[in-house]
Amino acid sequence: MSKTTEAFSPFDSANYLTSIEDVIAYLDAALDEAGDDPTVITQALGAIARSGNVSELARRVGMKPRGPLYKALSADGNPSFATIVKVAKALGLKLHFESVA
Numbered sequence: 834m835s836k837t838t839e840a841f842s843p844f845d846s847a848n849y850l851t852s853i854e855d856v857i858a859y860l861d862a863a864l865d866e867a868g869d870d871p872t873v874i875t876q877a878l879g880a881i882a883r884s885g886n887v888s889e890l891a892r893r894v895g896m897k898p899r900g901p902l903y904k905a906l907s908a909d910g911n912p913s914f915a916t917i918v919k920v921a922k923a924l925g926l927k928l929h930f931e932s933v934a
Contacts (some may be wrong), residue, residue: 845883846859846880847880847881847882847883847884848884849884850880850881850884851884856881856884856924857926859877860874860881860926863877872908875905875907875908875912875917876906876907876908878906878917878921878924879906879907879910881924882903882906882920882924885924887899887903890923890924893923894916894920894923895919902920906920
């Protein structure tokens with residue numbers, strides 16, 4: 834009897850972000866879970882970027898080639914707030930703030 838092995842690839846949430854509703858729900862969940870860790874939001878935006886055409890997104894953000902955008906939105910990235918705003922706008926999203934008190 835031979836053994837059958839199964840191959841698994843790492844989970845990537847980018848594979849499941851197929852609509853704007855998915856993107857919004859994913860960002861809302863990331864914001865809820867982030868606490869004081871802004872890298873959670875950066876990584877969420879990175880997953881959203883990977884779910885689409887990163888080259889096109891980089892062009893709209895003004896980062897050519899796409900490498901700097903990948904780096905900025907990676908686990909080790911530290912994008913400026915201006916980059917976050919540009920990425921959100923290029924994704925068709927609008928940042929807003931509301932009172933939690």
